[in-house]
Amino acid sequence: MIKYYSYPADKNVKLSEHFVVGEFVTYSDYHGNYPSRIPIDSKLPEVLEMVYKHFGCTYGEINSGYRTSACDRSVGGSGSGPHTLGIAVDVYFKKNGQPIPSRLVACYLEDLGIKGIGLNCGGNPDGTHIDVRGFGVWNDKFWHGDEAKVDKKGNYALVSNFYKYTGTSKSEVYSSGSAQSSTVMTTDPTVRVVQVWLNKTYGLKLATDGIYGNETRRALVRGLQHVLNAKFGAKLDADGIFGAKTKAAIQPCTKGTRGAYPSILQAFLICKGYNVGGFDGNYGNQTANAVIQFQKDKGLVADGIAGKATFAKLAE
Numbered sequence: 001m002i003k004y005y006s007y008p009a010d011k012n013v014k015l016s017e018h019f020v021v022g023e024f025v026t027y028s029d030y031h032g033n034y035p036s037r038i039p040i041d042s043k044l045p046e047v048l049e050m051v052y053k054h055f056g057c058t059y060g061e062i063n064s065g066y067r068t069s070a071c072d073r074s075v076g077g078s079g080s081g082p083h084t085l086g087i088a089v090d091v092y093f094k095k096n097g098q099p100i101p102s103r104l105v106a107c108y109l110e111d112l113g114i115k116g117i118g119l120n121c122g123g124n125p126d127g128t129h130i131d132v133r134g135f136g137v138w139n140d141k142f143w144h145g146d147e148a149k150v151d152k153k154g155n156y157a158l159v160s161n162f163y164k165y166t167g168t169s170k171s172e173v174y175s176s177g178s179a180q181s182s183t184v185m186t187t188d189p190t191v192r193v194v195q196v197w198l199n200k201t202y203g204l205k206l207a208t209d210g211i212y213g214n215e216t217r218r219a220l221v222r223g224l225q226h227v228l229n230a231k232f233g234a235k236l237d238a239d240g241i242f243g244a245k246t247k248a249a250i251q252p253c254t255k256g257t258r259g260a261y262p263s264i265l266q267a268f269l270i271c272k273g274y275n276v277g278g279f280d281g282n283y284g285n286q287t288a289n290a291v292i293q294f295q296k297d298k299g300l301v302a303d304g305i306a307g308k309a310t311f312a313k314l315a316e
């Protein structure tokens with residue numbers, strides 16, 4: 001959703017832990033003649049923060065954010081691109097003074113289902129263009145470009161797989177203490193993160209639109225059925241329908257558990273709007289608190305143990 005900010009009055013308004021409004025307005029774009037009204041898509045700081053935390057960054061700099069149409073043309077844009085809509089940034093991330101290469105950022109963004117990614121932005125291997133098209137404002141199709149490479153016709157080359165294109169391995173993107181993709185996507189638990197995780201874990205093709213609807217609910221039940229089969233030998237049909245057999249196969253999921261079972265539990269809770277702390281497959285205090293709150297809200301015994309009745313309510 002686009003929100004509008006006054007400039008410079010809102011300059012220091014925090015949009016996320018590490019980004020303020022002023023950073024979305026760039027001196028070099030305007031030569032001091034700033035616009036007084038700045039549109040910023042609320043998804044943008046959310047995504048920036050996910051990258052920042054995933055790579056354990058200590059510094060993030062927006063090199064170019066919102067641009068007026070004239071400003072966009074003056075820096076070589078079309079005058080109507082994503083930067084003019086307030087849905088794009090060109091950004092540099094660093095950890096302890098060392099740049100996080102754009103290829104790693106691009107691969108991570110691809111895994112998150114981000115539609116607008118420009119590698120090596122402006123020809124700099126540490127710069128990345130990120131735009132949040134597809135989340136409501138600009139429903140353009142995927143644009144995975146490589147801003148450093150332009151073909152003979154003057155078009156940016158389109159990249160569908162940044163891992164392959166840049167020769168990057170999964171372990172490079174999910175190393176240095178950051179979460180492994182199989183169990184954890186991020187510390188930012190949103191419905192979209194759950195959808196991306198379900199797609200990766202169970203080979204599904206859910207729309208990663210951040211909306212908890214019937215399809216996502218069925219995918220979660222399928223995930224639960226897979227876990228019950230693998231963990232307890234339940235022999236269920238993974239059909240996404242929570243019936244009597246599935247209910248009967250449920251064993252209590254308790255605090256202190258780690259792995260696929262608590263991951264599914266957290267995923268359900270996140271989709272139901274409960275705060276589990278991080279989506280990390282670790283049934284700790286915050287997940288227990290979320291279970292207790294959910295049980296209270298549903299009139300169940302609030303013991304913090306997710307059993308048959310709790311999963312039945314989560315799957316509704």
Ligand SMILES: [Zn+2]
Nearest residue numbers: 088089090129
């Ligand atoms: Zn850009």
